[in-house]
Every structure is written in structure tokens, then in C-alpha cells.
Amino acid sequence: MGERGKLTEEERQAAVVAKYPSGLTAKQFRLATLESADEAGRVYPPWVKFTTGMSIIIGMQLDGLLTRPGGHHSAGPWYITDKGRAALTKPQRDEGGAGE
Numbered sequence: 001m002g003e004r005g006k007l008t009e010e011e012r013q014a015a016v017v018a019k020y021p022s023g024l025t026a027k028q029f030r031l032a033t034l035e036s037a038d039e040a041g042r043v044y045p046p047w048v049k050f051t052t053g054m055s056i057i058i059g060m061q062l063d064g065l066l067t068r069p070g071g072h073h074s075a076g077p078w079y080i081t082d083k084g085r086a087a088l089t090k091p092q093r094d095e096g097g098a099g100e
Contacts, residue, residue, distance in 0.1 A: 016046040029056050037080040
């Protein structure tokens with residue numbers, strides 16, 4: 001386990017693979033990304049094909065679930081928004097339906 005009990009990137013990915021052994025749907029990717037938010041709000045999206053992941057993440061930004069200081073073209077991490085946190089507290093219609 002990483003510093004101060006936090007999961008390392010590899011440990012986070014292993015947890016996603018264990019939870020979704022057949023791979024991720026777009027809805028599951030969205031949910032896993034929102035669930036990965038740390039105390040500061042930074043999210044750690046699961047590893048998937050770059051273009052697929054970025055397409056979903058930008059869609060999440062357009063839906064108001066994620067933000068990046070300076071916009072999606074700027075460098076730096078993505079952060080969960082209040083709307084993204086609210087999506088995590090809503091009952092899911094099916095597994096991985098966060099932010100629909």
C-alpha cells in the first residue's frame with residue numbers, strides 16, 4: 001500500500017479489474033472514475049485505451065461530473081464536482097449507472 005495507507009495506481013487498477021473482471025462498460029468506467037476521487041477531489045480513472053477513456057472523461061466534463069482547472073485542454077488532473085459527488089449518492093438503476 002502506498003504512502004499513508006493510500007492505494008497506489010497499480011492497486012487501484014487491480015481493484016477495478018477484480019470488480020469488473022470482464023472489462024468495463026462506459027457506465028462502469030464513469031462509476032469507477034467517480035468512486036476513485038480522493039480527499040482533495042482528484043480522480044484516478046481506470047486504465048483503458050487512451051482515446052476511449054478520454055472520450056468518456058470529456059463527456060463527464062460536459063455532463064458536469066468532472067472538472068479540470070483551465071479546461072479539458074489544460075495539463076493536470078481531473079477533479080470530481082459537486083454534481084459528480086451527488087451522482088455517487090443516488091441509487092443506481094443498474095451497476096455502473098452513475099451520472100446518467
